[in-house]
Amino acid sequence: MSSETKTDNSHLNGEERTSAFTHKMVRLEDGLSLECGEHIPLLEIAYCTYGQLAPARDNAILICHALTGDQYVAEKNPLTGKPGWWSRMVGPGKPIDTDRFFVICSNVLGGCLGTTGPTSLRAEAGAAWDSDFPQITMNDIVAAQVKLIDHLGIGRLFAVVGGSMGGMQALTWIARYSDRVFAALPIATSPYHSAQNIAFNEVSRQAIFADPDWHKGRYRDFGAIPARGLGVARMMAHITYLSEEALNRKFGRRVRQAGVTLDTFLFGEMFEVESYLRHQGSTFVRRFDANSYLTITRAMDYFDLSADFGGDLSLPFKDCRTRICVVSFSSDWLFPTSQSRVLVRALSRAGANVSFVEIESDRGHDAFLLEEPDLDRTIHGFLDGAAEHAGLKKVQN
Amino acid sequence: MSSETKTDNSHLNGEERTSAFTHKMVRLEDGLSLECGEHIPLLEIAYCTYGQLAPARDNAILICHALTGDQYVAEKNPLTGKPGWWSRMVGPGKPIDTDRFFVICSNVLGGCLGTTGPTSLRAEAGAAWDSDFPQITMNDIVAAQVKLIDHLGIGRLFAVVGGSMGGMQALTWIARYSDRVFAALPIATSPYHSAQNIAFNEVSRQAIFADPDWHKGRYRDFGAIPARGLGVARMMAHITYLSEEALNRKFGRRVRQAGVTLDTFLFGEMFEVESYLRHQGSTFVRRFDANSYLTITRAMDYFDLSADFGGDLSLPFKDCRTRICVVSFSSDWLFPTSQSRVLVRALSRAGANVSFVEIESDRGHDAFLLEEPDLDRTIHGFLDGAAEHAGLKKVQN
Structure with a gap:
């Protein structure tokens, strides 16, 4: 020791x-x-x-x-x-x-x-x-x-x-x-x-598996991390951590100007809650490992x-x-x-x-x-x- | 006409x-x-x-x-x-x-x-x-x-x-x-x-964008469809269509035998609710277009x-x-x-x-x-x- x-x-x-x-x-x-x-x-x-x-x-x-x-x-x-x-x-x-x-x-x-x-x-x-x-x-x-x-x-x-x-x-x-x-x-x-708890975790896992950088879990051998899939998993999980009231109070339907890119624009705007979730997803992948996420969510489901x-x-x-x-x-x-x-x-x-x-x-x-x-x-x-x-x-x- | x-x-x-x-x-x-x-x-x-x-x-x-x-x-x-x-x-x-x-x-x-x-x-x-x-x-x-x-x-x-x-x-x-x-x-x-409604839709969209077959929406030019991303989007949305009670009654924590593959096994089993959601995702992508999904979910958010x-x-x-x-x-x-x-x-x-x-x-x-x-x-x-x-x-x- x-x-x-x-x-x-x-x-x-x-x-x-x-x-x-x-x-x-x-x-x-x-x-x-x-x-x-x-x-x-x-x-x-x-x-x-x-x-x-x-x-x-x-x-x-x-x-x-x-x-x-x-x-x-x-x-x-x-x-x-x-x-x-x-x-x-x-x-x-x-x-x-x-x-x-x-x-x-x-x-x-x-x-x-x-x-x-x-x-x-x-x-x-x-x-x-x-x-x-x-x-x-x-x-x-x-x-x-x-x-x-x-x-x-x-x-x-x-x-x-x-x-x-x-x-x-x-x-x-x-x-x-x-x-x-x-x-x-x-x-x-x-x-x-519960079944709903398991269901959300399963969608998280499927989001990771859907990422081409997942490489069946050998992503580090490829110098990659399944950042997009893990980011989506985190975004979804984050919604479940907050109440509808909290989201409404924090963001409501407020919009912010966004660069008009294919995946962000809606009349050149995006909702603040979208921006917030994207931030949650992108910071998470810098601190958490996808295989750990899979391993621990399965332990929770079980x-x-x-x-x-x-x-x-x-x-x-x-x-x-x-x-x-x-x-x-x-x-x-x-x-x-x-x-x-x-x-x-x-x-x-x-x-x-x-x-x-x-x-x-x-x-x-x-x-x-x-x-x-x-x-x-x-x-x-x-x-x-x-x-x-x-x-x-x-x-x- | x-x-x-x-x-x-x-x-x-x-x-x-x-x-x-x-x-x-x-x-x-x-x-x-x-x-x-x-x-x-x-x-x-x-x-x-x-x-x-x-x-x-x-x-x-x-x-x-x-x-x-x-x-x-x-x-x-x-x-x-x-x-x-x-x-x-x-x-x-x-x-x-x-x-x-x-x-x-x-x-x-x-x-x-x-x-x-x-x-x-x-x-x-x-x-x-x-x-x-x-x-x-x-x-x-x-x-x-x-x-x-x-x-x-x-x-x-x-x-x-x-x-x-x-x-x-x-x-x-x-x-x-x-x-x-x-x-x-x-x-x-x-x-x-609501902010929560928008948040779930945004995660759906991010799941589609994360799919390598998305090709920034030009997937048909590549003979592809972003089936995995759209499937994840549908799986998540499907959870929101059901109550916790309905999921518990329908599936509870029941498990079924699954082929022991990397992405399905948990002691060789998977939960029935997982199997159900995967089915929901995979059948949906055969009948719905990803660009339509993006277009209509944005209209709802707006x-x-x-x-x-x-x-x-x-x-x-x-x-x-x-x-x-x-x-x-x-x-x-x-x-x-x-x-x-x-x-x-x-x-x-x-x-x-x-x-x-x-x-x-x-x-x-x-x-x-x-x-x-x-x-x-x-x-x-x-x-x-x-x-x-x-x-x-x-x-x-």
Whole structure:
């Protein structure tokens, strides 16, 4: 095992490729055995930490990131130059208070920001995995996190927190490793991917496959990236992250002047929402790998906690002792409140200690990433109460 | 002017290309002047009719089709071999009763089933318009229908009926030609395209542009069609036509065995909803032209009845004397009830004769095409009452 900062980011373009990564790395030579039966011989996990691990090693919070998130929760992202994706939530005196808690976030297995994934070098082959990377599941993603926690010498996490796909990981933790998690906050998530969720992901994948630069996943051998397909995938996904109200408020039907080119003009104008989506698509392809996108979206689609229990969603939580707070947003139509209610009912049937908060917001799924004071209060309050029950020391003022 | 059945369908593949069209054609040598300032020198309109025009010429109903619809409302579609898209609604003794009414449906301007559009031969050039086809608007689409109605010698339509984009045409009729329409039924539609509507259409277009067979719209010169891009566009659009509930009921998370190929397998399986969407995409590209798709989706995006009235949606209906029944479906998230309410309030402010029915259905936007007895009763009842007010003769039994 070693801590290092290098990672293979040759799938990235231009200036990003030269950026210095500031995350920590753990290199696990025993690898990881996957649910599909394959074994990854070398498992590397890239992660960031904030705050100090208490001597009792009882104050660690694992934050699980979403589909296109990363480990840069609360510091400048070296790829994009932007603040960490949850800087407003994590830090000294913030709802997830790094004066009190030791916060860990690792890039997910299958990702493209340092943790073993399609862009990683395959030790025995001397080349990247690319499209040969095996199909992973949410259980595999969490199993890699367990190895990290073991490596850090943490027997039990104080909490696991995650939104969207991060929430799926939080749910997997409490379903499979409940004795290792005191509290959990699954936010804007679902215990299974619905037919509509799968449908949108499938269209994303088809958009990538339709790109001539896809080359059946061997695009790096051709010095190419399927940027157009991946861009379309991201544009479509981005619509699902926002509510109709948010889009209307943000853009409405406002138009801007556009160069009169074949694919942009409508009386020489284009709608602002079109311009915005194109920007979303084009910036995304500079920071994300297409094979990672395919690998992780499939893991999401396959996610269904009740699958191994004959469809009974209470059974995976039968022995769950974790304190749980489920959070949904009223205008989230990707992971609607109705899915959270199904989850909460199942947890209740299992006798779990669960509370549920639906936050009124008109900003859709992405609300969990945005300025939502009710979310701040919910997270802070829940963690504070749980810390008291766990007997954690208060911050010295 | 002449009636004929030939049309240019060389954008279609295989067996479809040899199918005999059964629609009527009108050829208008004075063409059509468009809102963008261009003039189409030759306007051809392909249409179907059902029932008999009464001697008083007062029983005509114009049905306006949706984005990917066509004129084959109530007879076998010669391209697909399937029954007409509204066979269950239109026919003898049906809610739109062809024993009583003379029903007309024309392929929209910009379409690809016989009416002048990108695939039509450009008289002066000796070749098809393809991507040179000018950008049309909903006003242009309706102006072409007005020419057809003039040609048929009909001074005033008894009714205009349409769902989705067909509803936009119905609204355009009553905003611009109210004196020529006694009654109107805009169904599952909106007086403007919202930011979310535009966003989905824009992703569709980007998917087409990303296809290497797109060739900047000159694909027919290359003997190609952008089938993959158009397929992705259709797959995505199809998700928006269905509700989450409908997708769950129809497919849930059921899987089927799939050949283990790079782009389909997940432990050798694929979800049924994936298979269904792929089928939707691949059959669509055999019957629809990509340039038509681009042209018509842009016309939809540009649709906003209040645009010329400083955003006041009541003004276009100021002198409206048409009897109107607005219909929405509770689970339609593409054209949600909230948009119909905005329309109904504007019509009320304008002093129009408007009623409004929200039909409870969990089948989403496509409900207007499906077996929904409440819709049948609403349409039949509204038309029956309007016919009485219009002094139309009852059917002889």
